[in-house]
Amino acid sequence: MTQARRGPRERMVFSAAQLIRRNGVTATGMREVAAHADAPRGSLQHYFPGGKEQLVNEAVEWAGRYAGKRVARFLAGLERPTPSGLFAAMAAQWTDEYTADGFTAGCPVAAATVDCATGDSTREAAAAAFATWRAPVAEALTGMGVPADRADSLATLMISTLEGAILMARAERDVRPLTTAVRELGPLLDAAVRP
Helix, strand or coil: CHHHCCHHHHHHHHHHHHHHHHHCCCCCCHHHHHHHHHHHHHHHHHHHHHHHHHHHHHHHHHHHHHHHHHHHHHHCCCCCCHHHHHHHHHHHHHHHHHHCCCCCCHHHHHHHHCCCCCHHHHHHHHHHHHHHHHHHHHHHHHHCCCCCHHHHHHHHHHHHHHHHHHHHHHHCCCHHHHHHHHHHHHHHHCCCCCC
């Protein structure tokens, strides 16, 4: 669905996620979100009576759902799904973005976690977003032959490695941390598959 076809509430949540991934929570203002979403400013209070905190939490939750849904798309793009192939596809999304558009944006969930680590509701929203993302990764790993008792741990490892590589790539203005993570983590992931 294109941004124009979404309703104002959905556009504001999407816009908040996009602005947070570029600027962080602190530098993302409610007026800026409304302008980015092409929504009337008055609609912010209507749709988000809890204010900026509610909007940030919903943007973080949206980002977790988006990342979780991308797992199926990554798998569909693999001729022969492997754990290393899935991780490489997850990292390629960022490598491609950084190569095409520069290093201006990161993960909105990570940004919200850093900016709002002491706020319980945003911390809880970020934890839920990571869980929403981790579950389909773990399910995919199990489907590839990784024992169920290791799938969640490896999914956690994949996501945390990816998030760290994203941060380092942005700081260094270089995709090398992403390509290094793929090269080094891939064999470990594939070794977890039961013969």
